[in-house]
Amino acid sequence: LANVRDKQLVFLVDAPVWRAKLRLHEADVLDAARSLGLDCTTVAIKSSATPLPAAPAGAATTTVSATARQALRVALASLQDPGSPESAPGHASGPGSVLRR
Template sequence: MQSALDALLSGTARDPVRHALGLEALDRQLRPLLPPGLAMHVKLANVVDGRLVFLADSPVWHARLRLATDQLLGAARSVGLEVHEVAIRTTSQPLGPQPPQAAPRPRVPGPAAQEAFRAALDTLADDTGPADRKPHG
């Protein structure tokens, strides 16, 4: 069975599915080698003509990855890639699964609002009692 890296670098990389799988496998190999905190904000997008192409999810992470370029090239070479350049693109889309958002907490009215609500209900109850009801006609 051919490794993902071999598939990526060989002629079979022309198959888009194999190319995508190879990139995904290579991304999983490179992420742990990135500086702490950076890995969840960048993703390997492509390897082409000796260039690693990364996506960053904001300009801040783009700049931090740019600062780690030498480290990144060394990491890529350590897994067998012959690369000499890193290109970084910034995207506005999240790069990974987002944590589920907590459900909004129900708003509990304060004591003054509760008292006002009770007073309004009492007023309605007094006005709509059986003796006060008028026939519609």
């Protein structure tokens, strides 16, 4: 949705196929807008001459500080049973193996 102008919903799409799909579902779109409290009676669909910017591929990864890494180890250790073999530092699921690089 690009805009709501007077009683018209304005959509901006990047391909003709989306324009056609919105036209097919125009009544449903208007019903949904009305259910949200918008007093709309028409839909305008505009195609962009240039492609719209792509959404980011995924969340950016950040490095974890040594302090945060240690806090996570302590938190994990507090959740483990001290007598269990899984809590041993060399065990694959023990606190010593978590977040190792």
